Amino acid sequence: MRTIDLRGRTLSPAELLAIVPRATEARNEALQVAAQLVSDVREQGEAALRDQAARFDGVTGHAIRVPGEHIRAAVDGLDPEVRAALEEAIRRVRDASAAQVPSARVTELGAGARVTQRWQPVTRVGVYVPGGKAVYPSSVVMNVVPAQVAGVRSVALASPPQRDQEGRVHPTILAAAGLLGVDEVYAMGGAGAIGALAHGVATVGLDPVDVVTGPGNNFVAAAKRAVAGTVGTDSEAGATEILIVADDTADARLIAYDLVSQAEHDEQASAVLVTDAAALAAAVADEVERVAAATRHRERVSVALSGPQSAIVLVDDSEAAVAFSNAYAPEHLELHIADAAREAARYTSAGAVFVGSHTPVSLGDYLAGSNHVLPTGGQARYAAGLGAHTFLRPQQVVEYDRDALADVREGIVALAQAEALPAHGEAVTARFERSGESAGQGAPGAGA
Template sequence: MLRRLDLTAAGTADLRRVLPRAKVDVRAAVESVAPLVDAVAARGYAAVREATLRFDGVDVEHPRVPAAALSAALDALDPAVRDALAESIRRAVIVHEAQRRDTVEVQVVPGGTVTERWVPVQRVGLYVPGGLAVYPSSVVMNVVPAQVAGVDSIAVFTPAQKEFGGAPHPTILAACALLGVDEVYAVGGAQAVALAAYGDAAEGVEPVDVITGPGNIYVAAAKRLVRGVVGIDSEAGPTEIAVLADDTADAEHVAADLISQAEHDTMAASVLVTDSPALADAVDAEVERQVALTKHTERVTTALTGEQSAIVLVNDLEQGLAVVDAYAAEHLEVITADARARAERVRNAGCIFVGPHAPVSLGDYCAGSNHVLPTGCTARHASGLSVQAFLKGVHLVEYSAEALAEVAPHVLALAEAEDLPAHGTAVAVRTARA
């Protein structure tokens, strides 16, 4: 089912070009989304309401979900799902609390200090996607780091569902209620990003400072358009998994993991990198067997047979490490002998799952790590969502008269070198009286 890509005779120079990747044209999506974003900026929720009717097939008069609906959703939640969400939250809090940054005060010279304070942004908009699946786990992954960071105001945006009379999915609402989030808007897609960025005073929607959360290509395009008006976490693309495995890996496990990501979307990428042709053959056979048994057979088959998915054969695990570094997967599993040692050598991945007992699905729900991760090779320069996404570093500079006088000649020399004499004067007028 999965196509084969033989790199055993290839060098490393062109790996980025030859490795399988979903073709996603955010620039084209930007062109189609820009009029909608502009309309929301100009007309607020009226433009959002029109878009929701057009795209989601439901007319939502007012976007904010009533508090009673949140409480009712939590009361009606399956106890097993509630317990699972509570455990997911508990573990995520443990990990994210460890990410807090301490204030650091440095004495540069006697009488001169620089203090770095980490200050939470005031208000955030957290996007929780709908579409092919329901993602209460994304509520957890967005809300927990924002709450741990100390954000004052949290608003969740999630699509209106025709099935539920224009309200978001009740499991999403229940997850919000469980986390104590009471500001939830039944708005999805690009229009949600625009509404979060620009707000609507008449509907009581205050604009946010930062928008985070995954979504489809139109959500990514809208994020690109509002970047600068607000901060964003990333432009998320289709989900992806890479598995680096040798002949110690269990083919049944590997196949199940590849299928689990293909289940998300027809554009999802599932890539196995191995130096074992025998494992490749065994995984192929297992994929065929397991796909026939899975619920979303058609979706999974489309993803696994697409150009974005493949089994990549390499000479050895050294070349395999070069391949996965070039691929820079959102999720990377390392299932090899000495898995931890090899995983520590990987530079580019959103999250690395080490050994045979840490599948990506664990990270999606209950590992404690965050599942909002960089896609589309951006793990080369970007990180997953964390407390840091909601914090700003602010420096406090304090100098005594004596400390300023000591450094004044250097400031004056640099101001003169840059032909900015007024900069020097701002120091000179203080030191002249000292």
């Protein structure tokens, strides 16, 4: 891992944004490629999906719409220990997601003047579950459960066809879908799958969805940008990120394990340590080398840790650490610092915050109850992670009676005149005219 030494420097917010480690070239390339893949699916439908499956997944002749018996067989064949873990994850995420559904609220603005705030679920959702370098049944849970809690009636799930499974979706992903009652599953992956969910593919029975969600690599994240406006999307949950803020009280060994745990996702994964303790930084560098060399995906980890997106950042003090972290706005933020619970309030920009040495990101990936589909690429400065709220639309229901409208009639007319939109005012005054009278003739307040 490279070292970025910021000690002795006072950086403005703009300078911090410019200096944070990012794999910008990879993201820019992904935007161009993903847009073309989405366009191909929109224009060519199933033919494009099959072409992309052959090119990227090494699969041909597979069933894109997964037969129901495959899902049922996957549930029946699921390892009991994995099933128990998935069922517990479902329970925890369901409980935590329920807290994200607001109750309807009625505001009485006066006699007969009422505005009701309600939250309506979208009708149909498409969720994407990655399946390239790893298998992610946990992502099935993280996407589907909040949608169900929000009240979504129709869920379509997409995941890449697997060459070693004869072109089928991985059975563990199918089993997770089956446990949640999802029976509409498609064997399609990457940016093309995002395009298919957004635009629909009639020949395989896929109707367009209203919202597309789910994690993936940079191409999947870029594809969401390509379909934005056609459908709603969650934040662009691309290649994973972990930023750890640590001081001299931290355990270098645990930090190393946590950095490597996220680096094993993908060669584009970002792993960053920010510390004001130079001795800790050196110890972590040594531990990372040891842990990475012993892990199963050491080659992938090595590429991720040596890339421009990963670094050890040296800062002067805790204030500088806070400023750097908030500028970076990581997907996952771990705090290995003294009094972490109190200090956490200062870290305002992160997809999720993991407080203390016994709260690793791995916990959030599986069984914390929180959602692991989170914004990447700095989007946590303005975007939220996936939750029940992702699938809800706030609506205001306005109800005024005649007297309540009369109370604000003159103000509406005055503002309409000020904006040179007199018909707006006339639409109100017309309600106080006798039948057959024209606006401005004889009705109380007409034209006022």
